[in-house]
Amino acid sequence: MIVELGHFALILALCLTLAQAFFGLGGAATRRPHWIAVTRRAVAGQFVMTACAFASLAYAFYSNDFSVLYVAQNSNSQLPTFYRFAAVWGAHEGSLLLWLLVLSVWTLAVTAFSRNQPEIMISRVLGVLGVISVGFALFILLTSSPFERLWPAAQDGRDLNPLLQDPALAIHPPILYTGYVGFSVAFAFAVAAMLEGKLESVWARWVRPWATMAWLFLTVGIALGSWWAYYELGWGGWWFWDSVENASFMPWLIGTALIHSLAVTEKRGLFKSWTLLLSISAFSLSMLGTFMVRSGIIESVHAFASDPSRGLFILIFMGICVGTALALYAWRAPNFRSNVGFAVVSRESFLLMNNILLVAATALILLGTLYPVFLDALKLDKISVGAPWFAATFLIPILPMVFLMVPGMHAEWKHASFGRTKNLLLGVAGAAVVLSLLLALGVYQWHSVLTMVGFIAAFAVALSALIEPVTRLRNGHSLSASIVGMSVAHFGLAVFILGVTTVESYHLETDLSLKPGSSAQLGAYELKMNSLRNVAGPNYEAVESEVAITRAGKEVAVLHPQKRTYRVQTNPMTEAGIDAGWGRDLFVAMGDPLGDGSWSMRLQYKPLVRFIWLGALIIALGGGISVTDRRYRQRVTAEAPAKAAAESI
Amino acid sequence: MWRYLLPVGLFAALVAFFFIGIDRDKETLPSPLIGKPAPQFELTAVHDPDKKVASSTYAGKPYVLNVWATWCVACRQEHKTLLEIASRKEVPIVGLDWKDDRALAQQWLQQLGNPYAETAFDDEGRVAIDWGVYGAPETFLIGADGKVLFKHIAPMTMEVWEREFLPRINGPVADKRAVTGARTE
Numbered sequence: 019m020i021v022e023l024g025h026f027a028l029i030l031a032l033c034l035t036l037a038q039a040f041f042g043l044g045g046a047a048t049r050r051p052h053w054i055a056v057t058r059r060a061v062a063g064q065f066v067m068t069a070c071a072f073a074s075l076a077y078a079f080y081s082n083d084f085s086v087l088y089v090a091q092n093s094n095s096q097l098p099t100f101y102r103f104a105a106v107w108g109a110h111e112g113s114l115l116l117w118l119l120v121l122s123v124w125t126l127a128v129t130a131f132s133r134n135q136p137e138i139m140i141s142r143v144l145g146v147l148g149v150i151s152v153g154f155a156l157f158i159l160l161t162s163s164p165f166e167r168l169w170p171a172a173q174d175g176r177d178l179n180p181l182l183q184d185p186a187l188a189i190h191p192p193i194l195y196t197g198y199v200g201f202s203v204a205f206a207f208a209v210a211a212m213l214e215g216k217l218e219s220v221w222a223r224w225v226r227p228w229a230t231m232a233w234l235f236l237t238v239g240i241a242l243g244s245w246w247a248y249y250e251l252g253w254g255g256w257w258f259w260d261s262v263e264n265a266s267f268m269p270w271l272i273g274t275a276l277i278h279s280l281a282v283t284e285k286r287g288l289f290k291s292w293t294l295l296l297s298i299s300a301f302s303l304s305m306l307g308t309f310m311v312r313s314g315i316i317e318s319v320h321a322f323a324s325d326p327s328r329g330l331f332i333l334i335f336m337g338i339c340v341g342t343a344l345a346l347y348a349w350r351a352p353n354f355r356s357n358v359g360f361a362v363v364s365r366e367s368f369l370l371m372n373n374i375l376l377v378a379a380t381a382l383i384l385l386g387t388l389y390p391v392f393l394d395a396l397k398l399d400k401i402s403v404g405a406p407w408f409a410a411t412f413l414i415p416i417l418p419m420v421f422l423m424v425p426g427m428h429a430e431w432k433h434a435s436f437g438r439t440k441n442l443l444l445g446v447a448g449a450a451v452v453l454s455l456l457l458a459l460g461v462y463q464w465h466s467v468l469t470m471v472g473f474i475a476a477f478a479v480a481l482s483a484l485i486e487p488v489t490r491l492r493n494g495h496s497l498s499a500s501i502v503g504m505s506v507a508h509f510g511l512a513v514f515i516l517g518v519t520t521v522e523s524y525h526l527e528t529d530l531s532l533k534p535g536s537s538a539q540l541g542a543y544e545l546k547m548n549s550l551r552n553v554a555g556p557n558y559e560a561v562e563s564e565v566a567i568t569r570a571g572k573e574v575a576v577l578h579p580q581k582r583t584y585r586v587q588t589n590p591m592t593e594a595g596i597d598a599g600w601g602r603d604l605f606v607a608m609g610d611p612l613g614d615g616s617w618s619m620r621l622q623y624k625p626l627v628r629f630i631w632l633g634a635l636i637i638a639l640g641g642g643i644s645v646t647d648r649r650y651r652q653r654v655t656a657e658a659p660a661k662a663a664a665e666s667i
Numbered sequence: 668m669w670r671y672l673l674p675v676g677l678f679a680a681l682v683a684f685f686f687i688g689i690d691r692d693k694e695t696l697p698s699p700l701i702g703k704p705a706p707q708f709e710l711t712a713v714h715d716p717d718k719k720v721a722s723s724t725y726a727g728k729p730y731v732l733n734v735w736a737t738w739c740v741a742c743r744q745e746h747k748t749l750l751e752i753a754s755r756k757e758v759p760i761v762g763l764d765w766k767d768d769r770a771l772a773q774q775w776l777q778q779l780g781n782p783y784a785e786t787a788f789d790d791e792g793r794v795a796i797d798w799g800v801y802g803a804p805e806t807f808l809i810g811a812d813g814k815v816l817f818k819h820i821a822p823m824t825m826e827v828w829e830r831e832f833l834p835r836i837n838g839p840v841a842d843k844r845a846v847t848g849a850r851t852e
Contacts, residue, residue: 333685347674388681
């Protein structure tokens with residue numbers, strides 16, 4: 019009964035999103051205040067109804083209602099309560115419902131935080147968001163309803179995919195979706211501006227916090243996914259250039275370009291049509307990601323629920339949404355040309371280079387991801403493009419971008435002279451080289467030129483990011499949250515680069531067989547397998563080994579890696595034993611039994627691997643700081659954006 | 668003016684490609700090699716750079732050529748199946764380790780088990796080009812007459828093995844599909 023109520027609530031939510039789309043766009047077009055007022059009510063209503071639908075499904079999981087097909091397929095009575103809740107989004111149907119819920123939360127947030135903004139504009143934004151909601155609500159109801167009954171009911175469920183029974187992965191989809199879906203707000207603002215045919219600098223100030231929030235959630239979501247893959251997949255890698263990872267990384271890169279381009283549009287009124295295009299692209303790539311994962315058009319380890327008919331629905335819907343937005347762009351963008359100029363050496367130029375290189379990187383990844391699809395459609399051949407290709411080509415645009423950041427952070431608007439900062443930048447470059455040499459020769463040993471380039475990039479960006487707010491204070495300027503956020507985020511990128519460079523250059527890895535009593539050497543560490551034993555979890559059984567690690571005779575850690583077999587789905591899962599530290603991780607994973615009591619084991623030494631995720635979190639923190647900037651909250655009129663923006667980037 | 672139309676044009680082309688690609692059979696195998704003599708090769712062995720692995724060794728008997736690499740995720744997935752097939756000793760499996768690192772490949776075989784009669788090390792990918800390899804894993808079946816009978820793209824499964832490979836190994840080529848080798852559907 020509860021589930022039927024949930025289904026009904028979702029149908030009501032669809033009706034309310036239709037009202038939201040109609041009255042939002044219609045109210046703005048006909049300028050009828052009461053239509054606009056209805057739009058806000060419809061938003062509140064569709065949020066409540068979507069939440070009810072979601073809650074009813076969650077309750078079905080909580081109460082182990084195996085007469086619901088989706089619950090029977092993705093849960094089990096032995097599954098711990100926490101994972102029973104996370105199982106709601108453990109497969110296709112429920113994760114789409116989560117998508118819709120997240121979208122309604124963003125929409126509700128737009129109504130809550132836009133009191134000071136023009137009614138007509140917000141009405142259009144809500145209308146566009148309504149259209150997107152209609153599409154996804156229809157998608158769920160027509161092709162992917164999680165409310166189907168199973169009759170007769172199953173005795174017990176088939177259990178949640180063991181890969182997903184993990185705290186990080188339980189919260190990974192909601193956070194990632196919050197990022198993905200969050201770009202719909204920037205998309206809606208872009209479409210609203212194009213419908214209106216007017217775009218002032220203040221528009222950029224309205225969009226910036228939304229774009230930044232979406233981007234920061236996406237940052238955290240991707241980092242969580244990477245962290246999970248590191249310890250759960252058992253291979254010790256942190257990024258695989260898998261097509262689904264790429265699908266989340268492309269909107270992130272475009273989102274990064276967008277928040278930088280918005281800075282130029284807000285501050286200088288430039289790059290208007292470019293910013294619009296990026297706003298459209300960020301969300302389009304989010305939809306493309308959803309399409310690629312859900313349609314099975316690209317083979318991937320993630321594509322656990324692919325179905326061509328679903329793919330066709332998303333394709334048509336994406337064609338309508340993105341196609342309309344881009345057609346509108348072709349029509350209206352020529353009106354947004356600005357007539358202010360800037361010098362070749364200026365902050366605008368640096369940000370333009372940042373944008374071009376980020377877009378180039380995205381294009382390369384898109385090409386690599388879609389190349390097999392293109393060849394297939396042209397009836398040539400099927401191929402897959404591997405990780406080595408992505409890793410090599412990605413560096414071509416990204417390395418210059420990172421090095422341009424160093425002077426870019428210090429460049430002035432309109433015309434940068436670097437008069438006062440020239441010596442400072444030379445100092446930064448010198449210090450970066452010295453620190454890199456110290457690290458590469460003193461702490462580790464010489465590896466390669468590329469390693470040095472990575473170290474120098476990390477130190478130069480870090481120093482530059484730290485010095486920038488200091489010089490600003492010394493010159494008598496105050497520090498806004500925007501400036502602090504920017505410096506923190508750039509510093510986070512430096513931490514990330516340092517982690518990536520170190521772990522890719524100096525990691526050690528060995529696969530060998532161990533049995534109780536035998537030991538192995540990994541760099542300076544000695545690993546000894548003490549014992550093997552069988553252990554049982556709530557819904558799995560496992561073989562657990564105890565591995566003691568010593569360094570020069572001193573004990574470092576005792577790890578307990580496991581090889582689990584889940585009772586219902588019976589697939590083996592690797593739970594790596596990890597001794598985590600700031601300086602390095604020691605990673606021990608069990609492979610397979612080799613008979614005679616010995617096991618194949620993978621031993622890894624991962625220096626500074628934690629810096630990768632730490633860096634990502636610092637980047638997200640920077641985004642979080644910058645959205646608290648006062649100027650996003652004050653009431654602003656369209657004519658006087660200059661003063662508020664004066665202290666900003 | 669035209670540059671503002673560029674995004675929508677590109678997007679339309681993209682959607683068109685997706686539209687064609689969406690329900691194309693993922694396992695359609697357009698290999699021009701089917702029914703033709705298999706390319707000859709002689710490479711060093713993965714285990715020993717001084718040892719040679721040559722296609723001439725297998726002249727006159729059927730064998731399977733499996734293209735793999737340690738960087739290939741799907742190869743890890745199919746490895747158990749290959750071990751299972753090798754344990755039945757129906758036909759030798761020759762490995763072609765493609766664009767790989769020798770030490771990593773040796774570790775891989777030691778850790779996961781070795782299903783291969785021999786493994787050739789094709790670090791430059793020259794032999795793979797002769798064979799028309801586009802990705803890993805790919806698995807070829809070569810008949811006793813030295814002709815390519817079948818090619819499978821994507822991880823090997825027992826189902827594919829029993830449905831497509833075994834009938835072609837056992838007994839003469841009775842099935843017309845085997846000659847054209849068009850589909851694994």
